[in-house]
Amino acid sequence: MRHLVGMQGQAPLAPYVGLWSRLRDFAPDDLSRAIEDRTLVRTTLMRGTVHLVTADDALRLRPLTEPAIIRGFCGGFRSMITAEQEAEVTRWGRELLAERPRTRVELRGLFRERWPEIDADAMAYAVSYLLPTVQPTPRGLWGVSQGAAQLALLEEWVRSPLDPEPSVDAVVLRYLAAFGPGSVNDAQAWSGLTGLREVFDRLAPELMTFASEKGQLLYDLPDAPRPAADHPASPRLLPEYDNVLLSHRDRGRIIDSAQRVPLPPGTGARSGTFLSDGYFRGTWTLEGDVVRIRPHGELGDDAPALVAEGRSLAAFLGGSDAEIASVTRNSTTSRA
Structure with missing residues (x-):
């Protein structure tokens, strides 16, 4: 989690699939324990989106990403609440x-x-965006x-204050360690800064x-x-909205089509995307006890390995099998 500078967490269970795809012998209880003992926290950071990060990173990243978070709030609610009301x-x-x-529902009420004269949604979202929570x-x-x-207050939840002097240079170096080579625009797209x-x-003198x-120009x-x-x-099966698909302005290095990265409703660990030959090639869903893989096109030689990976994911999620839905009009779903 520290190496990736956090993982996307809008769908709260998505990081479990993200870590399963990256680590050998990953045990979900290990991640749950780290969240329970507050070593890891779910908080709004990069691009104004929810990430699962270490508590230390939450305290140093929140001050740095605040401009992007405030910009996200202003873009959606600025016309509904004045600066004085906001304070x-x-x-x-x-x-x-x-x-x-x-909850936001409680705050709204x-x-x-x-x-009563101020938009209730704007007030509830002001708390979740503008306060470190x-x-x-x-x-x-x-x-x-x-x-x-x-929502809970970040500093009270982890019992530590925000970092008063966080280093943006250190964060850029960590971005490159996780996602490099990358351009200036890539780092800005990832962070929202x-x-x-x-x-x-x-930093250029110490980079390649x-x-x-x-x-x-790319740096690493x-x-x-x-x-x-x-x-x-x-082949790799990923959660919905995985970091690897979102961490560059130029997504052509991993998404070479017009397909959009899906963020379906729900809590995660029931659907996601997959990579074939290093590119985003389709989606998967857990339907009953079967991981059903839906390619955007023909898979070629990767199909058997993808099904094997799907079976492994099915076992992790409590299922038993995997199958690829055919992309041809006249053939049926094939079970391998």
């Missing part, structure tokens, strides 16, 4: 969350009673009913540089692994 709402919202965790347990625990997301050109210029196929750490172009890329 009053967040002040009282902090008091409410200091008492106990609350309390705010509506106190300020986490989504506390039991949300995010494996094998537990997720229920509605609650702007103005990172001067950070890359400052490359040119992409389009002539774009000198000792980062860089497999050869003909290195085999085994």
